[in-house]
Amino acid sequence: MSDEAKQSARAAQPSMQDVATAAGVALGTVSNVLNHPQRVAESTRLRVQQAIAELGFVRNANARSLAGGSTDSIALIVPDLGNSLFVDMSKGAQAEAREHGLSLLIASSADSLAEQDRYLDLFDEARTQGMLLAPMHDSRAGIERVRSHGRPVVLVNYSDPLIECCTVLMDNVLDGYLAARHLLSTGVGELVFVAGPERLQPVRDRQLGATRAASEAGVELSLVRVDAVTAAEGRAVGSEHGAAWAAAACRVGIIASTDLLALGILQSLLAMPGISIPGDVAVMGSDGNRSAWESPLPFSTVEPPGYRMGVEAVRLLVEEIAGASHEHRTTVLSPSILERESTLGHR
């Protein structure tokens, strides 16, 4: 039997018909054993199950969903698994998917729009029940394409007012607001917001929140704009402005629009002699990206509710899949502040 099993495996895998023949029953009975066991007499069921085991039969999911008309998987496409937000999100999504008896397939578009489109199409063709997408900028065409095929898409972490679908966001305005409030509470007299490219919506929102907090407190907030939210850009900013910040009349609070920027800024500031952190300059990140935490000095940041975003996104998707009368909704979750050495230790 071992030989026999091995041989049949080497060649083509055994089909349901093979199982039926081996068990001396009809094809439909095998199907019933698998899908409606209560319809089958116990003796028959046992015989079929034994045949299945002996032949090493594996259901063909492709044929199954062809005949049955649907699959039980959903997909999550994220731009970068290196960002811990998306890892947390995938964990939440997976847990919630299993609650609903769905399997979650994860794909990373590696920050490439082309790759994102490839996966959208792949999952579209695979007839998944629906998709969760943490879209890149300019994803509209791909999203609309999938949606127009009747396949629901829930957006996560990024919204597009022109796309009409369920969305799960974190409150990036609050993110910036909390970051600024935290810095202000440590006694800084001046704020600097290091912004990324205009097109990055989360970054824009954080700026808005920070600005609001600053004006509420009557503190000046100045702006530094960079072309990319990377550690390298952060280092450049630090080198360029570090001396001026340290020389300011009052203590300066820096809000980096992402943790990678914060990392770079800290790296360069710490390399400059005579600047005390957080004495002269206090620095905050604002997206809780753990892969930026390889820092010479642990820095404060704002943590996004990644896990809950994943959970909520699956809930919305499941509702839309089931829903005859579904109305698109947007869920907004709040981030939380994470205080560390780059801002504390002084008043």
Place this chain on the structure above:
Amino acid sequence: MSDEAKQSARAAQPSMQDVATAAGVALGTVSNVLNHPQRVAESTRLRVQQAIAELGFVRNANARSLAGGSTDSIALIVPDLGNSLFVDMSKGAQAEAREHGLSLLIASSADSLAEQDRYLDLFDEARTQGMLLAPMHDSRAGIERVRSHGRPVVLVNYSDPLIECCTVLMDNVLDGYLAARHLLSTGVGELVFVAGPERLQPVRDRQLGATRAASEAGVELSLVRVDAVTAAEGRAVGSEHGAAWAAAACRVGIIASTDLLALGILQSLLAMPGISIPGDVAVMGSDGNRSAWESPLPFSTVEPPGYRMGVEAVRLLVEEIAGASHEHRTTVLSPSILERESTLGHR
């Protein structure tokens, strides 16, 4: 047309037959347009393509692979996407998969054997070309099941001498060896290895390497064993032994068998007054897990070659898929040392 498209999307998606009818050609011709365009006259091709666009036709990948007999995707199953090793691995695997025209599906078993089995079966039933598995301990049954169905599996990061298949490993003995050598080079006179549970092969190997380096240098290496490789256990170890380490006659070098342990140890040591790091005690991690880098003091560690492991694993898998005469191989890649403040700054 917009209405029409929307309607057909709401209901069932259009099939190839629908396209054929719309374009006034036979079913087979549509298939040819999609799969062998050069066989079709240009005028016909254009007509068909237009019909496809108008109907919003999407190939059904399930039917396709049923009829065609194969898919073009492979899967990667990892225990935890929170560990940056597996994130790097998935990036490498994805890049290499695309080189070969394959799509990579990623699944996380969330450290649950049951979940790992679920995904093994899911991908088995989905008739993927093969799987990459970073197995959990005790995975043999599931792996053998999939392999016995004729579906190749490549193991990553963990080997099992009882399972006969291609494997990609990092050299954990070298990992421990490098860590110990690095500490010795900074002038420690005594080494401590903080080991995890016996059953964790990588941890055992690191201990072996560290032991070897210690004996080569004629330095004593003592052992502390913990039940789990977590930050909490690390803190417990630090609290228990910290004072003794600091009081030792010579400078002590601590090798934690994982970065999470190192993190915990550092957290507790730094909370104890009067201990200088790396003056009295130097601490190293040894698996380069970036999610443990939220450390009060950046620590040295050994970085695994995650990306290259992903690439190599896909290569082996592709070879086995293609290979009539395939011989199982094991590729071993070397880690590299990462020096930071927890060990440097003193001689």
Place this chain on the structure above:
DNA sequence: CTCGGCTATTGAAGCGCTTCAACGGCGTCC
């Protein structure tokens, strides 16, 4: 002893696609 009403099983009709033998039209060559 018959018949209605069960339950367990069967067989066939698709699901949407790929593949391939067969076909028809047309230009070529002798």
Place this chain on the structure above:
DNA sequence: GGACGCCGTTGAAGCGCTTCAATAGCCGAG
């Protein structure tokens, strides 16, 4: 001008499964 070959196209036969109407077998009620 007829035979030949070629290219573009067709139609049908599956791929492995689900579903469902139809059937067979069985029991108890009449």
